[in-house]
Amino acid sequence: MPPSLTRREALGGAAAALVLASCGGSDPAPAGRARPGSGAALLGSLLALEHAVVAAYRACEPKLDGDPLREVRAIVDQERGHVTRLQGLIRDLGGDPPHGRSAEEYARTFPLLGSADDALHFADELEQRQVRAYLEALGELPDLSLRGAAAEIAADEGEHLAAVRLMRGLPAAEGPFVTGAL
């Protein structure tokens, strides 16, 4: 089952990947007593990404109004729920969850958003990045209950991506295998 990468992901998605790589995946693994191989480090990377995504949506909000603003705020509420859940899972493994960076630090890494279209395009890239991250985690997390949590959050991220796509006037699904292949 080779993973597939669409041209759109390769071009458009690269921007978000670059931005978020600098504020998510490269953050340090959680400190504390978590056992190596427990999954705490991977969960810490997902948590760092969630922190960055919440900040990124905050950067999108000034460009939006009406229904798109309301839906983006609903997405942010759910992302915050993911933050809380990941923090709990890391603590359960004996780790200390990583904190997010300041809004100013995040803002320096985000693209300039000149319009609502820019903001929704950025949101689309954010959600694709998140879906990919959780699908990778599904392959790598060692424990069934951790994979269950990752799958549930991936389902949420799939909803977010679809909601953003509808707001952009696109079909809800980008294809039968979102960001991957079977």
Next chain:
Amino acid sequence: MAARSKVDTLEELLAAEARLIAMYEAGLRRGVVPAGVARPILAEEREHARALERELAGGGSRNPRASVPSPALTAALRDADSFARFALDMETEMRAAYVDAAATIGDAELRRGLGSILACESAHVVALRNSLGERPLVD
């Protein structure tokens, strides 16, 4: 998350995909679902079924279990609103089945692949909520 074999899990997913395909085909025949909503979803469910069949073909699959049309589907075909709500329930169940499978299957690469279908099923849920005039996300 009960322990099941990979083949059992994939066969259950395939049977559920077959039910979804039959549901959308029936809805389109009866004209109770807009083609613009159902046809893309139906095409994606068929792709999921083909992928599961390929995976099963490499894993010593038994014959897929036959299923009979559900009385609930017959009732749902009476009007567009009933059909959309029935389809939303079915897609929500389908997604839950993929959440379970993507966590429990032993093969890491297959878990990722099932996750990519899971994300697509989430999009179907959102598309159906949208077709019902509901908000795409549930608070």
